[in-house]
Amino acid sequence: MNIDAAIVHIPRLRRYARALVGDAAQADDLVQDTLERACQKWALWRPPVAASADEAQKALRSWLLTLMHNLFANQWQQTARHRTVELDEGMDPSYDPTAKMGLQLDLQRALTLLAPQAREVLLLVGMEQLSYAETAQLLGVPVGTVMSRLSRAREQLRRLMEGERPVASVLRAVK
Missing domain, CATH: 1.10.1740 (Rna Polymerase Sigma Factor; Chain: A)
Structure with a gap:
């Protein structure tokens, strides 16, 4: 080839x-x-x-x-x-500049708010239609981890699409 x-x-x-x-x-x-x-x-x-x-x-x-x-x-x-990225606590939660642009932009915004590990699993299984085993092999994690991440990602995505504000947290690299 x-x-x-x-x-x-x-x-x-x-x-x-x-x-x-x-x-x-x-x-x-x-x-x-x-x-x-x-x-x-x-x-x-x-x-x-x-x-x-x-x-x-x-x-x-x-x-x-x-x-x-x-x-x-x-x-x-x-x-x-x-x-270190912190979510802005002072941001007005009612302000949403994408509200008039439709569901597609809401979904894109919600996807960007997911943790990278959750977004990867959700996109590989949902969009690329890879099996759990293929996704696990691709990411180098056990199948159970893929299933767990996918479940949590779907739940978090559902909440974000329903308008819940993301939990304020500090993202940092863990050794």
Whole structure:
């Protein structure tokens, strides 16, 4: 298989990156970084033994999504080390600049308020339609962790979509 096989996955990578980071420019940068890493590491990827063409493409997609996940996690950890983000307590909870833009923007806003680990699992299972086992393998966590994160993410997303204000907390890097 050659590097051109990865090109068919670019739309899916862009969709996942856009939902993951919430910004088109950052998403495009993440996709570019992922494809650059794939080109650098191409010799390390091996399709499953005796796999059909469809199975090989599915394995390649999973490998590319794993690369993207790892790059995103590394970038998120680096930014978390450099700053501590606090939710603004003084913000008027009734002010919502996206209220007139519809449900899609509400969903995008709610997704950005989820923790990165919860957002990743929710997007991989819900949007990319990966199985729990595929998601667990991609993220490098047990299947039970995927199920737990997904359950909590769905519940938190439901609350946010119903208009609940996110819990004020301080996000910090934990060693």
